[in-house]
Amino acid sequence: IAKTTNATRKPRQLSVDYYARTCPQVDQLVGSVTSQQFKEAPVSAPATIRLFFHDCFVEGCDGSILISTKPGSKELAEKEAEDNKDLRVEGFQTVNKAKALVESKCPGVVSCADILAIAARDFIHLAGGPYYQVKKGRWDGRISMASRVGANIPRANFTLDQQLKLFNSKGLSLEDLVVLSGAHTIGFAHCKQFVSRLYNYKGTRQPDPAIDPRLLKALRMSCPPFGGNTDIVTPFDVTTPFVFDHAYYGNIEAKLGLLASDQALSLDPRTKPLVQQLGSNKLKFFQAFSQAMEKMGSIGVKRGRRHGEKRKDCSMHML
Ligand code: HEM
Numbered sequence: 001i002a003k004t005t006n007a008t009r010k011p012r013q014l015s016v017d018y019y020a021r022t023c024p025q026v027d028q029l030v031g032s033v034t035s036q037q038f039k040e041a042p043v044s045a046p047a048t049i050r051l052f053f054h055d056c057f058v059e060g061c062d063g064s065i066l067i068s069t070k071p072g073s074k075e076l077a078e079k080e081a082e083d084n085k086d087l088r089v090e091g092f093q094t095v096n097k098a099k100a101l102v103e104s105k106c107p108g109v110v111s112c113a114d115i116l117a118i119a120a121r122d123f124i125h126l127a128g129g130p131y132y133q134v135k136k137g138r139w140d141g142r143i144s145m146a147s148r149v150g151a152n153i154p155r156a157n158f159t160l161d162q163q164l165k166l167f168n169s170k171g172l173s174l175e176d177l178v179v180l181s182g183a184h185t186i187g188f189a190h191c192k193q194f195v196s197r198l199y200n201y202k203g204t205r206q207p208d209p210a211i212d213p214r215l216l217k218a219l220r221m222s223c224p225p226f227g228g229n230t231d232i233v234t235p236f237d238v239t240t241p242f243v244f245d246h247a248y249y250g251n252i253e254a255k256l257g258l259l260a261s262d263q264a265l266s267l268d269p270r271t272k273p274l275v276q277q278l279g280s281n282k283l284k285f286f287q288a289f290s291q292a293m294e295k296m297g298s299i300g301v302k303r304g305r306r307h308g309e310k311r312k313d314c315s316m317h318m319l
Pocket residue numbers: 045046047049050053086087088154155156157158163177180181183184186187188189190191193259261
């Protein structure tokens with residue numbers, strides 16, 4: 001019977017109890033690392049959530065983002081790509097710690113891609129967001145190339161159409177786009193991601209009219225037009241930058257969006273009604289976010305030895 005179910009199972013299907021026999025305690029093991037990490041370095045939460053997003057959008061959710069460039073190799077790994085340079089180390093550290101613990105209890109069983117998916121869920125919950133079951137069974141990928149990143153990661157100055165096109169190409173809908181962008185309720189961005197909105201919006205030499213004047217003033221203080229400190233970061237959510245809540249939507253309705261791509265969601269008639277709904281209904285946001293994360297978490301999933309690997313060290317391919 002077991003054989004028949006295996007053969008008839010859709011190849012890319014994930015399941016909550018995938019490790020029921022081989023590593024039943026995997027969620028607890030990862031959980032002990034994420035809760036410790038959250039206490040020591042709360043930025044691990046936004047760091048890991050973004051890491052998961054950048055993993056799933058390039059080659060699918062397969063841990064390709066975790067690979068380090070081989071010393072002496074000409075081919076740079078994904079994490080070296082320009083769009084991944086600002087991924088914080090805390091996300092990588094979390095995955096590595098969790099992987100080490102999981103390997104010590106269930107050697108050679110759990111993929112790095114699944115550990116990243118579980119850790120991202122944990123941090124959403126630890127920061128005050130929803131808890132949902134993570135479906136597992138992803139294999140790690142054999143390809144990690146910096147050159148494949150640029151076209152697959154959305155940019156801060158993307159129009160809604162550009163964002164939508166990219167999300168659609170990943171099997172995600174307009175609603176998924178609006179809901180997943182709510183992850184910008186925690187975390188921070190560097191000045192370069194929005195500085196043109198502050199001084200010279202679309203070449204007008206004027207600020208973006210869709211920024212609240214008080215926010216504009218505050219952002220201009222942290223981010224001068226030239227010669228500022230490039231390490232400065234600013235919270236996405238001016239009200240609760242460490243709390244996973246639905247404040248993001250109220251903010252963009254109030255012209256407090258940080259990136260042009262965020263603000264666009266409350267300006268476009270296609271997305272504005274959903275922004276209003278999510279901003280006024282935390283439960284709806286939490287339910288929609290959990291579902292959308294499951295959808296994002298199943299992009300391009302690989303199963304089996306022919307397409308994937310189970311790494312021992314998440315930063316190195318198996319040979
Ligand atoms: C819709 C298109 C999106 C765009 C254009 C976008 C762009 C960005 C940018 C430019 C940053 C700042 C990076 C920096 O300066 O360090 C950022 C941060 C972040 N993004 Fe997005 N993002 C998008 C969607 C998402 C999604 C779908 C998620 C997760 C579900 C996500 C989660 C995050 C988090 C948590 C941070 C904060 C990272 C930290 O503080 O370490 N983003 N995003």
